[in-house]
Amino acid sequence: TITVGVLALQGGFHEHLTLLRRAVSQLATTKFELVEVRTSQQLAQCDALIIPGGESTTMSLVAGQTDLLEKLRDFVKVQKKPTWGTCAGLIMLSNAANSTKVGGQELIGGLSVRVHRNHFGRQIESFEANLDLPFLSETTDRSPFHAVFIRAPVVEEVLAPQAVQVLAKLPGRVDRMKTGVSQATTKGDSGDIVAVREGNVLGMSFHPELTADARIHVWWLSELLKGGAS
Ligand code: GLN
Numbered sequence: 001t002i003t004v005g006v007l008a009l010q011g012g013f014h015e016h017l018t019l020l021r022r023a024v025s026q027l028a029t030t031k032f033e034l035v036e037v038r039t040s041q042q043l044a045q046c047d048a049l050i051i052p053g054g055e056s057t058t059m060s061l062v063a064g065q066t067d068l069l070e071k072l073r074d075f076v077k078v079q080k081k082p083t084w085g086t087c088a089g090l091i092m093l094s095n096a097a098n099s100t101k102v103g104g105q106e107l108i109g110g111l112s113v114r115v116h117r118n119h120f121g122r123q124i125e126s127f128e129a130n131l132d133l134p135f136l137s138e139t140t141d142r143s144p145f146h147a148v149f150i151r152a153p154v155v156e157e158v159l160a161p162q163a164v165q166v167l168a169k170l171p172g173r174v175d176r177m178k179t180g181v182s183q184a185t186t187k188g189d190s191g192d193i194v195a196v197r198e199g200n201v202l203g204m205s206f207h208p209e210l211t212a213d214a215r216i217h218v219w220w221l222s223e224l225l226k227g228g229a230s
């Protein structure tokens with residue numbers, strides 16, 4: 001059995017579990033057990049972990065109230081277990097974060113990148129974009145993935161280009177569908193890095209858990225089945 005945890009301190013953990021269940025049934029396997037993680041005891045049962053979107057400052061504050069934050073660092077960086085962060089989860093898994101609004105915050109780290117929180121600022125707090133995700137071709141159809149960005153971070157700097165694989169970039173402005181926003185962003189340049197991988201650690205700016213499309217979950221679980229997140 002491969003026990004997959006979803007960090008359930010705050011944010012979109014429920015949505016991730018829903019898509020994980022769908023992905024498990026698509027894979028038609030009995031190999032996975034899915035658990036919510038709120039304590040270091042629960043984390044210790046896990047072979048792999050998802051850190052959902054939400055609010056990264058809140059997550060690190062809550063995790064820092066117990067030994068969970070240190071145990072998460074150990075899980076990701078010492079035990080090197082497969083860990084996937086979306087949005088706030090990407091921020092948590094980055095080695096460095098900038099923010100225009102908030103000062104320093106505790107991170108888990110693992111990805112040799114610097115993220116910029118709330119990159120798209122107030123003008124465009126949410127938008128959607130069709131992303132080309134070449135890795136999807138390994139498991140499933142690779143038509144563009146409809147990605148939802150909500151006060152999303154981007155990877156502003158790759159600190160170790162040899163180690164970090166860039167998996168996806170934002171397409172050009174014309175391909176972008178804005179939701180509920182009339183102004184064009186000045187910051188969301190095409191080419192912004194929105195998905196990266198470094199060994200066991202995977203990070204995405206957007207929220208695959210907020211769509212009905214389980215392809216990325218299917219792909220990630222398939223990677224776990226192969227035993228090779230790294
Ligand atoms: N802006 C949030 C943060 O800084 C992330 C937003 C999200 O996860 N939707 O943590």
